[in-house]
Amino acid sequence: MEKLELVRKWSLNTYKCTRQIISEKLGRGSRTVDLELEAQIDILRDNKKKYENILRLAQTLSTQLFQMVHTQRQLGDAFADLSLKSLELHEEFGYNADTQKLLAKNGETLLGAINFFIASVNTLVNKTIEDTLMTVKQYESARIEYDAYRTDLEELNLGPRDANTLPKIEQSQHLFQAHKEKYDKMRSDVSIKLKFLEENKVKVLHNQLVLFHNAIAAYFAGNQKQLEQTLKQFHIKLKTPGVDAPSWLEEQ
Numbered sequence: 001m002e003k004l005e006l007v008r009k010w011s012l013n014t015y016k017c018t019r020q021i022i023s024e025k026l027g028r029g030s031r032t033v034d035l036e037l038e039a040q041i042d043i044l045r046d047n048k049k050k051y052e053n054i055l056r057l058a059q060t061l062s063t064q065l066f067q068m069v070h071t072q073r074q075l076g077d078a079f080a081d082l083s084l085k086s087l088e089l090h091e092e093f094g095y096n097a098d099t100q101k102l103l104a105k106n107g108e109t110l111l112g113a114i115n116f117f118i119a120s121v122n123t124l125v126n127k128t129i130e131d132t133l134m135t136v137k138q139y140e141s142a143r144i145e146y147d148a149y150r151t152d153l154e155e156l157n158l159g160p161r162d163a164n165t166l167p168k169i170e171q172s173q174h175l176f177q178a179h180k181e182k183y184d185k186m187r188s189d190v191s192i193k194l195k196f197l198e199e200n201k202v203k204v205l206h207n208q209l210v211l212f213h214n215a216i217a218a219y220f221a222g223n224q225k226q227l228e229q230t231l232k233q234f235h236i237k238l239k240t241p242g243v244d245a246p247s248w249l250e251e252q
Contacts, residue, residue: 019148020148032143041194055122065107065111076096080101113215129197135189135190149175152176156168156172214226214230
């Protein structure tokens with residue numbers, strides 16, 4: 001009997017919610033709207049798509065850089081081999097071998113920074129943001145239930161009030177109140193999660209964007225020392241404008 005009662009309640013709730021959704025889509029039913037909260041949710045969903053695009057591009061960059069580093073290392077080995085076998089061009093092949101091997105080493109360091117960036121942004125997008133969006137889905141379901149039972153109560157209150165209808169109205173009022181409390185709680189949960197998510201997002205992206213910038217800048221400036229230092233740091237300050245460290249070519 002308990003199982004039958006649970007199935008009956010679930011079926012009734014599903015029917016009411018489905019009716020509410022159809023009614024809203026047809027423009028007949030009223031819908032509770034929290035404009036400020038829904039605007040924040042829309043921004044979050046839009047940002048998630050943009051961050052996913054950055055992830056895809058960063059992953060493509062990582063793949064391409066890996067292939068380039070692999071080629072540079074092979075080229076360095078080929079130059080080194082020829083340096084040993086071509087005495088008349090020993091020096092020329094030798095310093096080309098050293099250059100390619102150093103470029104490959106710097107590329108591997110940059111690759112480590114890019115992959116760390118990818119891993120951190122991936123966690124933010126596919127775990128932290130996704131967790132918040134799961135709470136948003138629960139909030140949206142609670143909102144539909146709340147509106148469905150609110151509509152029921154409003155319809156009953158418009159009808160006659162007699163010995164037959166009063167118990168129905170009382171029961172409907174009780175169900176409406178229960179779903180209102182659930183809706184209010186979920187709305188509060190979403191607001192709190194959005195606030196914490198924004199704080200976490202700013203902190204994570206600040207560190208990761210500085211890491212990405214400094215690593216790329218050091219790599220293309222040929223600053224091996226700065227590149228290696230960047231990879232070891234957790235909180236990185238941007239390089240002071242106008243202060244240029246010598247490149248590894250200048251240090252040879």
